[in-house]
Amino acid sequence: xxxxxxxxxxxxxxxxxxxxxxxxxxxxxxxxxxxxxxxxxxxxxxxxxxxxxxxxxxxxxxxxxxxxxxxxxxxxxxxxxxxxxxxxxxxxxxxxxxxxxxxxxxxxxxxxxxxxxxxxxxxxxxxxxxxxxxxxxxxxxxxxxxxxxxxxxxxxxxxxxxxxxxxxxxxxxxxxxxxxxxxxxxxxxxxxxxxxxxxxxxxxxxxxxxxxxxxxxxxxxxxxxxxxxxxxxxxxxxxxxxxxxxxxxxxxxxxxxxxxxxxxxxxxxxxxxxxxxxxxxxxxxxxxxxxxxxxxxxxxxxxxxxxxxxxxxxxxxxxxxxxxxxxxxxxxxxxxxxxxxxxxxxxxxxxxxxxxxxxxxxxxxxxxxx
Amino acid sequence: xxxxxxxxxxxxxxxxxxxxxxxxxxxxxxxxxxxxxxxxxxxxxxxxxxxxxxxxxxxxxxxxxxxxxxxxxxxxxxxxxxxxxxxxxxxxxxxxxxxxxxxxxxxxxxxxxxxxxxxxxxxxxxxxxxxxxxxxxxxxxxxxxxxxxxxxxxxxxxxxxxxxxxxxxxxxxxxxxxxxxxxxxxxxxxxxxxxxxxxxxxxxxxxxxxxxxxxxxxxxxxxxxxxxxxxxxxxxxxxxxxxxxxxxxxxxxxxxxxxxxxxxxxxxxxxxxxxxxxxxxxxxxxxxxxxxxxxxxxxxxxxxxxxxxxxxxxxxxxxxxxxxxxxxxxxxxxxxxxxxxxxxxxxxxxxxxxxxxxxxxxxxxxxxxxxxxxxxxxxxxxxxxxxxxxxxxxxxxxxxxxxxxxxxxxxxxxxxxxxxxxxxxxxxxxxxxxxxxxxxxxxxxxxxxxxxxxxxxxxxxxxxxxxxxxxxxxxxxxxxxxxxxxxxxxxxxxxxxxxxxxxxxxxxxxxxxxxxxxxxxxxxxxxxxxxxxxxxxxxxxxxxxxxxxx
Numbered sequence: 001x002x003x004x005x006x007x008x009x010x011x012x013x014x015x016x017x018x019x020x021x022x023x024x025x026x027x028x029x030x031x032x033x034x035x036x037x038x039x040x041x042x043x044x045x046x047x048x049x050x051x052x053x054x055x056x057x058x059x060x061x062x063x064x065x066x067x068x069x070x071x072x073x074x075x076x077x078x079x080x081x082x083x084x085x086x087x088x089x090x091x092x093x094x095x096x097x098x099x100x101x102x103x104x105x106x107x108x109x110x111x112x113x114x115x116x117x118x119x120x121x122x123x124x125x126x127x128x129x130x131x132x133x134x135x136x137x138x139x140x141x142x143x144x145x146x147x148x149x150x151x152x153x154x155x156x157x158x159x160x161x162x163x164x165x166x167x168x169x170x171x172x173x174x175x176x177x178x179x180x181x182x183x184x185x186x187x188x189x190x191x192x193x194x195x196x197x198x199x200x201x202x203x204x205x206x207x208x209x210x211x212x213x214x215x216x217x218x219x220x221x222x223x224x225x226x227x228x229x230x231x232x233x234x235x236x237x238x239x240x241x242x243x244x245x246x247x248x249x250x251x252x253x254x255x256x257x258x259x260x261x262x263x264x265x266x267x268x269x270x271x272x273x274x275x276x277x278x279x280x281x282x283x284x285x286x287x288x289x290x291x292x293x294x295x296x297x298x299x300x301x302x303x304x305x306x307x308x309x310x311x312x313x314x315x316x317x318x319x320x321x322x323x324x325x326x327x328x329x330x331x332x333x334x335x336x337x338x339x340x341x342x343x344x345x346x347x348x349x350x351x352x353x354x355x356x357x358x359x360x361x362x363x364x365x366x367x368x369x370x
Numbered sequence: 371x372x373x374x375x376x377x378x379x380x381x382x383x384x385x386x387x388x389x390x391x392x393x394x395x396x397x398x399x400x401x402x403x404x405x406x407x408x409x410x411x412x413x414x415x416x417x418x419x420x421x422x423x424x425x426x427x428x429x430x431x432x433x434x435x436x437x438x439x440x441x442x443x444x445x446x447x448x449x450x451x452x453x454x455x456x457x458x459x460x461x462x463x464x465x466x467x468x469x470x471x472x473x474x475x476x477x478x479x480x481x482x483x484x485x486x487x488x489x490x491x492x493x494x495x496x497x498x499x500x501x502x503x504x505x506x507x508x509x510x511x512x513x514x515x516x517x518x519x520x521x522x523x524x525x526x527x528x529x530x531x532x533x534x535x536x537x538x539x540x541x542x543x544x545x546x547x548x549x550x551x552x553x554x555x556x557x558x559x560x561x562x563x564x565x566x567x568x569x570x571x572x573x574x575x576x577x578x579x580x581x582x583x584x585x586x587x588x589x590x591x592x593x594x595x596x597x598x599x600x601x602x603x604x605x606x607x608x609x610x611x612x613x614x615x616x617x618x619x620x621x622x623x624x625x626x627x628x629x630x631x632x633x634x635x636x637x638x639x640x641x642x643x644x645x646x647x648x649x650x651x652x653x654x655x656x657x658x659x660x661x662x663x664x665x666x667x668x669x670x671x672x673x674x675x676x677x678x679x680x681x682x683x684x685x686x687x688x689x690x691x692x693x694x695x696x697x698x699x700x701x702x703x704x705x706x707x708x709x710x711x712x713x714x715x716x717x718x719x720x721x722x723x724x725x726x727x728x729x730x731x732x733x734x735x736x737x738x739x740x741x742x743x744x745x746x747x748x749x750x751x752x753x754x755x756x757x758x759x760x761x762x763x764x765x766x767x768x769x770x771x772x773x774x775x776x777x778x779x780x781x782x783x784x785x786x787x788x789x790x791x792x793x794x795x796x797x798x799x800x801x802x803x804x805x806x807x808x809x810x811x812x813x814x815x816x817x818x819x820x821x822x823x824x825x826x827x828x829x830x831x832x833x834x835x836x837x838x839x840x841x842x843x844x845x846x847x848x849x850x851x852x853x854x855x856x857x858x859x860x861x862x863x864x865x866x867x868x869x870x871x872x873x874x875x876x877x878x879x880x881x882x883x884x885x886x887x888x889x890x891x892x893x894x895x896x897x898x899x900x901x902x903x904x905x906x907x908x909x910x911x912x913x914x915x916x917x918x919x920x
Contacts, residue, residue, distance in 0.1 A: 229785050237762050237765070243758045245762070249742030
C-alpha cells in the first residue's frame with residue numbers, strides 16, 4: 001500500500017462507513033426501501049437528477065442542485081483550509097467561525113459602502129474580508145506565541161466575542177441598514193452594491209458563483225505553498241518538530257504566526273463568499289456554523305489542502321441534497337449526521353494509527369540509563 | 371543500561387552509599403531492589419531467604435522504600451494526602467483526613483521532620499518535598515530506604531540537612547541506601563561505600579578508610595588497580611553490557627553472594643554487545659597513537675570567555691566556562707552527565723541565551739547568537755536528542771537532508787523548493803554515507819537510529835562547517851555506525867573544521883580528542899592537551915576531585 005493510499009483510504013472508508021451507518025439508521029426506523037430512496041433523493045439533490053435530465057428534462061434539474069452543492073462546498077473548502085493550515089503548523093484553530101464572521105462583516109461593509117467598478121470592487125471586498133479574518137485569528141496567534149495561551153481556548157472564546165460584537169450589537173445597532181424609502185430591515189447590514197456581487201457563472205438557473213472556483217484556487221494555492229515553497233516547508237517543519245525547526249534556524253514564531261494569520265484569512269474569505277455570493281448583506285446572524293464544519297472537513301480531508309477540498313465537495317453535495325430527503329419524511333439533518341459519523345471514524349483511525357505507531361516504536365526505545 | 375554480575379550486601383542499620391559513573395548501573399541495581407526491574411539471573415536474599423519482587427508493591431510490602439530523583443508527588447494535594455495516597459484511612463467509606471493528618475504528623479515527629487501535614491505540596495521547597503517523599507516511604511513501613519541521587523536537586527544547605535536526616539534514620543535503626551556520584555558528600559555521611567562500574571560492583575569499602583581520590587580511581591577503573599581490588603577485570607570498553615548474568619543482592623541480615631539482576635530487554639542485548647565491542651575497538655590505546663599525528667595549529671574558531679548560562683530548571687548550568695577551539699582540532703568535553711555540557715553545546719549553537727561572558731565565534735560575537743546566525747557563520751550541530759532537535763521524523767529523508775539549508779541551492783531556487791537539486795544531493799549523500807535504505811523519499815522515521823544519525827552527520831558535514839558541535843554522537847549506535855561517525859569526525863577535522871565533541875563516553879573522548887576540557891558543575895575543572903591525557907586524572911576531575919590533587 002503506497003503512502004498516498006494510506007493517507008486517503010481511511011478517510012474514504014470513514015465516509016462510506018458513515019453513509020452505511022446512517023442508511024441503516026433510516027432502514028431500521030423506517031424501512032430499507034425508504035432509506036435507499038432517501039439516499040437517491042439526496043444524491044439527485046446534490047449532483048442533479050441526471051436520469052430525469054437525460055430523459056429530456058430541463059437543464060435546470062441538473063444545474064440548480066450542482067450550483068447549491070458548489071456554493072456549500074466553497075464555504076466548507078475555505079473553512080476546512082483554515083483549520084488545515086493552522087494544523088500544519090501545529091495549532092488547532094477552533095476559531096474559523098469567529099474569523100468568518102468578521103470576514104463576512106468586512107465584505108458586507110466594503111460591498112455596500114465603497115463605490116468601485118466590479119473588477120475592483122469584488123477583489124477589494126475579498127481582501128478586506130481576508131484581512132479582517134487574519135486580524136481576528138492573529139489575536140489568538142499573538143496570545144499563543146507571546147503569552148503561551150492555548151489556541152483552542154482563545155479561539156473558542158474569540159468566537160463568542162465575535163458573535164457578541166457583530167451579531168448581538170453591530171448589525172442590530174450601529175451598522176444596521178438605514179431604512180430607505182419603504183424598505184426597512186430589522187437587522188443586518190445594508191445590501192451590497194451590484195458591483196460587489198460575486199458573478200454567477202451559469203446565469204439565473206443556478207446559484208453557482210465565482211466563490212466555488214475561488215475556493216478551489218485557494219486550495220490549490222495552499223497546497224503549492226505548503227509543498228513547493230521554502231516558507232511552506234518551514235511551516236510544516238515547525239508544526240511537526242518545533243525544536244528541530246528552531247535548531248535549524250527557522251524563525252518558528254514567525255512561521256506559526258503567519259500560518260495562524262493565513263488560517264484567519266481563509267475563514268474570512270469564507271465569510272466574504274457567503275455575503276457577496278448568496279446573502280447579499282450581513283444578515284441578522286451568520287446562521288449555519290460553517291466555521292465549525294471546517295474542523296470536520298479538515299480532519300476528514302486528513303489536513304491536506306486538496307483533501308479538504310474533496311471532502312468539502314462531498315459534504316457540499318450531501319448537504320445540498322439533504323433537504324430533498326424530506327420529500328420522503330426523512331429529516332434533513334442526516335447529511336450533518338453523516339459528517340459527524342465520518343469525523344468520528346476518522347478520529348478513530350487516528351487513535352488506531354497512534355496505537356500502531358507506538359507499538360512499532362517501542363522496541364527502538366532507548367534502554368533507561370543508570 | 372544494565373547490570374552484569376553485580377552483587378551488593380546491605381547490612382541493617384547502616385548507611386550504604388552506592389557510587390559510580392553515569393551508566394555504571396546504580397539506578398538499575400536499585401530498580402531491581404525496588405521491584406521495578408526483574409533480574410534475568412541471580413538471586414536475591416532477604417534475611418537469608420530467597421525473595422522474588424514482582425513489583426514495587428512487593429518491595430513496599432517487604433519494607434523497602436524508594437525516593438526517586440524525580441518526586442512522585444501530587445503537587446495540588448496536601449502533605450498528608452500525598453503521604454497516605456494509596457492507603458488512605460477511611461471512616462464509613464469516606465476519607466478521614468483528620469486521621470490522615472494525625473498519622474502523618476506522628477510519623478514525621480517520630481523521625482524528627484518539621485512538616486505541616488496540611489500544607490499543599492506545591493507550596494513547599496524542593497528540600498521539604500523530598501522530606502515528604504521520605505516520610506511517605508517511612509509511613510508505609512520502610513525499613514530500607516533507597517534514595518536515588520537525592521542531592522541532585524538540593525541546595526548545599528538542604529543537602530547538609532538531608533545528611534542529618536539520613537543519619538537520624540540510621541540512628542533509629544533504619545537502613546539507608548544512598549545513590550550518588552558526589553564523592554565528597556558520600557564520604558561525609560556514609561558508613562560503607564559500594565562502587566559500581568559497568569554493571570558490576572567492583573569494590574565495597576568502609577567510608578572511614580578511603581578517600582575521594584581512591585574512590586574516583588575505582589569508579590573510573592584503571593586496568594590493573596581495579597582488577598587487583600576486585601579480582602574481576604572489566605573488559606576495556608564494556609560501557610554497555612548485557613544483563614544476562616546480572617546479580618544483585620539485598621540482605622538486611624546476611625546474604626553472601628546473593629544474586630539478583632535486572633531486566634535487560636532481549637532485543638537490546640545484541641546491540642549492546644556490539645556497541646561495547648565498538649567502543650573497545652576504538653579504545654584509548656590504538657586511538658592515542660592514531661590521532662596524535664595531527665596536532666592542531668590553526669586559527670581559533672572559537673574563543674569563549676567566562677560563559678554563564680542557566681539550565682532548563684533556571685539554576686546556573688554554566689558558571690564561567692572559558693575555552694578555545696582551533697581550526698583542525700577535535701576538542702573533547704568530558705564530564706558526568708548534567709554538569710553543563712549540554713548547555714555549553716546549546717550556547718555555542720545559539721539555542722541557549724548567555725547570561726554572562728562572551729567571546730568570539732567564527733569572527734562574530736558569541737553573545738546574542740541565534741541558531742540562524744550560528745548556521746550562517748558556519749556552525750554545524752549534531753545534537754544529543756536527535757528526534758527532538760536534529761530531524762523532523764515525519765518528513766522524508768531528503769526533506770531532512772535539506773533542513774537548515776533549505777533556502778540555499780541546491781535545495782531551493784528563489785522561494786521555491788528545488789526538488790531536483792534536493793533529490794540529487796540527498797541521493798549522493800545517502801550513497802556516500804552508506805545510509806540504508808539509500809532511498810531519499812522514505813520517511814526518516816522508517817530508518818534505524820544509526821541510519822538516522824548518519825543522515826544528520828551527512829547533512830551537517832555536507833554544509834562544510836567551520837565549527838562542528840557534536841553531542842553524544844554515537845550514543846545508541848551499533849559498531850559499524852560508531853566507527854563511521856568517528857571516521858567522519860576525523861575527516862571534518864582534517865578538512866580544517868574545529869570540532870567540539872561532548873561525550874559521556876570517556877573512551878570516545880580519549881579516542882578522538884586532541885585536547886580535553888573537563889566540566890564539573892558548570893566550571894572547567896581540567897584542561898588536558900593530548901600528550902597529558904590520563905584517564906585516571908580525567909576521571910578524578912570529572913568528579914570534582916580537583917582540589918586534592920595539584
